[in-house]
Amino acid sequence: MTRISKAFPGVQVLSNVDLEVRAGEIHALVGENGAGKSTLTRIIAGVHQPDDGEITFRGDRVVWSGPGDAKRRGVHVIYQEFVLFPHLTVAENLFIGHERTNRLGLVDRRRTRADAKALLARLAIDIDPAKRVCDLSVADQQMVEIAKALVHDVKLLILDEPTAVISGREVDLLFTRLRALRAAGVAIVYISHRLEEIFSLCDRVTVLKDGQKVGTCEVAAVTRDQLIAMMVGRRLSELFPPRRAPKTDRPVVLEARDISVAGRVRGASITLRAGEITGLAGMVGSGRSELALAMFGVLPRTGSVAIAGVEHRSLTPARAIDLGIGLVTEDRKGQGLAMLLDVEANITASTLPEFTRFGLIDRARERDVAKAEIANYRIVCRGPETPVAFMSGGNQQKVIVARWARTSRRVLILDEPTRGVDVGAKLEIYRIMHDLAERGIAILMISSELSEIVGMSDRVVVMREGTVAGELEAGEITEEAVVELATRRRAA
Missing domain, CATH: 3.40.50.300 (P-loop containing nucleotide triphosphate hydrolases)
Structure with a gap:
């Protein structure tokens, strides 16, 4: 050519x-x-x-x-x-x-x-x-x-x-x-x-x-x-935000204990703290996504989830949202976005009651909020009425993050947040995650990219064969340490 x-x-x-x-x-x-x-x-x-x-x-x-x-x-x-x-x-x-x-x-x-x-x-x-x-x-x-x-x-x-x-x-x-x-x-x-x-x-x-x-x-x-x-x-070296100083006094906002999901997760426990980015790593099939979905109430599970110190033996996604938890799914097109709708409808999808009066949506207010989020998250589009189907993968992902950031007062779970997006969009998503953590939100980031896990995480939990294989604090987080935990055989 x-x-x-x-x-x-x-x-x-x-x-x-x-x-x-x-x-x-x-x-x-x-x-x-x-x-x-x-x-x-x-x-x-x-x-x-x-x-x-x-x-x-x-x-x-x-x-x-x-x-x-x-x-x-x-x-x-x-x-x-x-x-x-x-x-x-x-x-x-x-x-x-x-x-x-x-x-x-x-x-x-x-x-x-x-x-x-x-x-x-x-x-x-x-x-x-x-x-x-x-x-x-x-x-x-x-x-x-x-x-x-x-x-x-x-x-x-x-x-x-x-x-x-x-x-x-x-x-x-x-x-x-x-x-x-x-x-x-x-x-x-x-x-x-x-x-x-x-x-x-x-x-x-x-x-x-x-x-x-x-x-x-x-x-x-x-x-x-x-x-x-x-x-x-x-x-x-400029890809990830500057690493923040480790803190030991961050309050626990979510604690999952002995979570089991039939055939996929066995007795897994994880703690999320305010203002901390926790990486959840492991090989494909290790149970990372299933653990997150169980914590959000999507999958049936045994074990308990405590949010702000209150234990919830059972949880539904609607209840999780009410409690200030958000979930950005791995499959943005199949599970995250309403592909036939526009940007403003997707941004406000999880908070429709906020824009509804007498059963009707206040379109003007919805549009004003969408415009503010487009500017805040640097979403590249023609405006709030742009169909999300015509946008790039990175901007689609930012629309989903913008939606959940509005409702996630305590915890935001991000499953493969940068999958299928370009390097420039990754930089923007990393910035957003960093800013949300600075606001005190606990971030749980599931990722298959080791460089992302190492570059973004304050703490890393590694899963293997449906169980938690180990945990790495800030000074211990290296690609080699994550791989060693993710692949090491369990003791007989």
Whole structure:
């Protein structure tokens, strides 16, 4: 791609961007939300036409007539939201538009399943071709998307945040399959906010900022600090707020004792103190999220939760909210946001009685509050009436935090607060967390990013196999110490 430019009404999205991707390499494309990554990949895939510049594909200058044209030439994109038919089988999904038929022109189901089985075998994927897609795990659905690319004899595969919906062993399997495709000569463009993945998987990296190319370099020749500086203009050392002096006199606002959730958490205890950021760490499946959901009243549990010294044997989310506890869930689109509503409706969702009189919502007051929160949390949008579905992931996350910060007088639980957001948005979310703690709110931060746990936490509780494996105070918090607690085998 040479000198690619693209504008939408009132917005210059790309300006003179160059991108070169080689056969048999995994090429990272990184940048903050709004940097132009999505628009650039949609131009590669034929969804948009560039206003200026040219595309050369496998030696030929091309002008795609549409996504179908690009796909026929071997360009395949796997978006964050999968393009699958959930109630059709794996085999039927693989050959949509390329149905296997018999001499009478009817769909040959036996041949479809046989071809699907052979295709999945090429990727070492053990999935029953006759199984419906809706019955698959998210990781297996992703593998079906990759297998679909092979139907089209893929030459260039683009993956947009492929690990946003998988973790742990599933990520390792994905990387193994991507490396196999690279070895087979496929060119891969890999878009991710997770810098550790870039250094683990990719050969070269191109950085975009504000619709312009900052640079391309070999991954082996750049450090994490340098890459962050290219993306946001700041060093890694400036990513987290200054560490606060440890205090021993912070009052306890929530104490959970012997919490058990059937099959997931066993006898876990945790204490949260006013004005303290407590990190909750552990491997995927360790029970971190389940413990938080039980404390908030979402999951049934045994054990007790004491809030401001008052014990609550049973608790519902509504009662937890009344007591000043908020929860930012891990799945912001599925569980956190009302995606069809606007910013103001999402910000005020947990405090509607405050804006209701005689059963009617006072829209003017709701809008004034939303405007204040937009300014307070630096939410980038056109205004309170902006649909949240059209906003970046980082700004969507700030909308959720703004909502719960209004109700969280005592405790705010944040489950993976920066998952899927860019570095600039992370800085803003860290600032917000720091400011809320300074106001005396107890923060419980669940995170899979060790650098985040170490950089933000005043104290760290580590879980392993559904139990609390240990606790680290400020001077003891290191990545090595967290990993040691999270992975050490329990005594027999």
